[in-house]
Amino acid sequence: MSRKPEEASCRLTIDGREIVVAADTPVIDAAERLGIMIPRFCYHPALGAVGACRMCAVKFLDGPVKGLQMSCMVGARDGMVVSTTNPEAVDFRRQVVEWLMANHPHDCPVCDEGGHCLLQDETISGGHALRRYRGPKRTYRDQDLGPFVAHEMNRCIHCYRCARFYQEVAGGRDYGVLSIARRTYFGRYEGGRLESPFAGNIIDLCPTGTLTDKPSRYRARRWDLERGPSVCLHCSLGCGLTVGARYREVMKLEARLNPEVNGHFICDRGRYGFGYESRPDRPRQPRVDGRETIAGAALAALAEGLKPFEAGKVAMVGGTRSNLETLAALLGLCRDQGWRPPVFFRDARLAGAAESAAAALSGDLVASLADVGRADVILVVCADPLAEAPMLALSLRRAARRGAAVLVLDHRPCDLPCEAERLTFAPQELAGCLSRLAHAALRGRKEAAAYLSSLPLPPDLLPETALALDTWGKRLAEARFPLVVCGTDQAEPTLPALAGGLARLLAGSHDQDRRAGFLPLLPGPNGLAAALAGGGDLEALLADIEDGRATALLVVESDLLSRTPEPERWLAALRKLKLLAVCDHLPSPLLEAAHVVLPSRTVFEAGGHFVNQEGRLQRAMPVFSPGLPMGRTLREGHPPRLFMSCAPGSEPRPAADWLKDLAGLLGAGGRAGDWADLAAAFPGLPGLAAGPAPENGRRCLPETAPGADAPSVAKTGSPDVPPDHLQVLLVERTFGTEELSCRAPLLAASAPEPWVDLAAADAGKAGLAHGAWLLVPLPGGPLRARLRVHQDMAPGLLLLPRDPRLLWQRLAGTGVLVELLRLHAITAEEEPAGEDTTLEAEP
């Protein structure tokens, strides 16, 4: 008998209705497609079936399987006849829910799950309304699982969802299943913060009130919330979120299913990165020369102020966290007024890397996060997934668990929650190593000749390293679905183009039905759009301001003073400006220096479109209207006793609206601000012309990238590092460095203490031990931080996170070197008392 092909479909009947599904689809899913929601606890589409709870029992009346069976454990087959309403099945389910409720504390009135609780739903639908069991209930002691997850074990029904997610999906090793039988306990070895940066997902997954969101505890019922779909802005992946707000304040964020992007899950940076929208120091009132005013007056003052300037002396700085509408308005303004091209990136290297990544992307090559899980050989080059795009780490784990081989080429000690081979090189060697690997992968391929000849020479390599690179090259060439991931945060400008070129040629080596993928990581949620728009870089702009070549500056949603390694220089330069206008919703020292302040709305209030790193257009909905959170106005006893037609603090407007109105006042209105307009602003995203994005987004990239096969490779010079010196590199971390989320009170209060990294060889030379407090002499003064020493990190580097709690801005410049032997550990008495390491300016 021949085996059925995997995709074979079959026809079955559920409750008298026929449905055709792929063979082996769990019957519980097939029923759901008919709109029949079979009760369940343990089954979850992202976790698969284990048959642990026995809640999904149905009766199989006819076909290859007969009798009472768990519908999550039985795969669909031709000719099955299933009844979910058969009395035997109904009675079985009633008994299951009764026994699951036997120990339940009946504390729904004080339980945060109440109102969106699967256990409540299944108890009612299962017909269990009266308690018969009168014996003593089993009780547990709860644990403190840290700042985010509240634990109430007495409500647990032992469905295992949390532990399966935590260990299998996320690779966490500090939360699991203890004990046995009716004593089974879900928790940690001892109380303490859950270590996984994906831990928050167990809140969404738990079908009961056992694991609930701690920060929003006792603050709102589900039905009290204004809820709406949104997009996460804390990295370029654009994971789906559901925002829940109440009383003009975000209460909580939950993962929103987007099958091609984040699936069912998000990372904790995304989940707890909110709160900047309700900071007391958020700018809410338009200001001119330090005095509060109304919107019209501020705009008029700005338009009037801009008129005397020569067009070429007006500069705009935009941010990659702005929505597409804002970026388009900003680009339109610069073009129509003949101003200098806008600046989006902090330095020329980053701008170059982002642009080269964007240029290498096209519809036929780009890979989504879901594709990562489908790939069989994955090359990650110059990317630290957990720091730059946390959910990518989960996708890599999914791939590795399905047998994919993963190679990471980077200079940092990239932690991954999965098996991966690590080869570490200095950042400037990465292109050369990629070149070696590409030669091995594409050897003898005629169409690759131009690409290969454009590659830089490999650095001197140890024989075993060279062999490893060659082996991986061959693996990529033989793979069914090879995938190349490339970061931009640390990459030399040409590296993403080289990585993309390699992926393109790997795709070419395959038969029609095979493919290769390229997945770049970009700076910020709209980094791709900004990179496609081109423009200058901040370093060049700074020099121009100093030389008087730019005398008016408009900064829109870009936190440049707290992101630059040269804040003093910027402050001095800003004082030279004749006009500085800032439009933002984040508090920053920039606002103090500004002549005109235009408060903008956050994504929760303005919504808007974002294009993630795979060119997917997604929409965030405005979820609530801006205004001072009631939580704060009420703390002062009573909302302000003022007569006004709007809520206090509701002046912020969408940044795009400010810019459009400014354009109108400057006499260049007439832009409709519609989809044609957006498409015109971003010729690199032709798909924009098709209009608004569907629920799960839509790719907007051109189908092929013109000229992407032969990347132009500029020579990149390696910095001259004298012996026994360390190059200081600013790096990202999962928590505490990203622009928006480092202003989130929840993360700021709980992010792990910032640390610096050193390779074991360097630490050894300097006699420094892991965990020591270190004094790093920086040009702007010493920096104190804990040291972490790593075996798997390139030597000659000191990694410093852009964490506002560390005085990293004492770098006072880029390309800073420090002498290895001038690093020293400080003694216990000298150790800072905690707040010493934090910026005083940070409230």
Place this chain on the structure above:
Amino acid sequence: MPDDDLRRTILNMLQGVEHPREKAVDVMYLLQRQYGYLCDEALVVGAELLGMTPLELEELATFYDFIYRRPVGKYVIHVCDGVVCWMHHEDDIFRHLCARLGVRPGETTADGLFTVLPTVCIGDCDKAPAMLVNGRFYGPLTPGRVDEILETLRSGDEERVLCP
């Protein structure tokens, strides 16, 4: 801390094992034998030697009946509450034993001599009702026989057998 001999024994046992965690139960038994029960210190040391996190080892430790995470008496009595023993009135034996010793299941006598625990079928159903004392099998039991056994154990003649 486990003494050097024990450490060496464990390391030898783990040598060349591809997945050290498959030896987790054996390592826990070795540690339990030295410490008398698997105390927190033993668990943490064991986890470290096995390359597991304390949670991962605790998951196993708390799953198995014969790993004791709390102090136990000199003699640990596991009364079988499997189906066959139950049909042979195991609960009478259990009740009698507890009454004689003045403890409830899970407790240890004040003199530190006896701990009473249930266990699943011990595989000697033909001699039901049955129990294990420090790994040694006794059955079929009657209340009288239980008294005799306790007497012998108290007098200390009974050689100390440890599981496994």
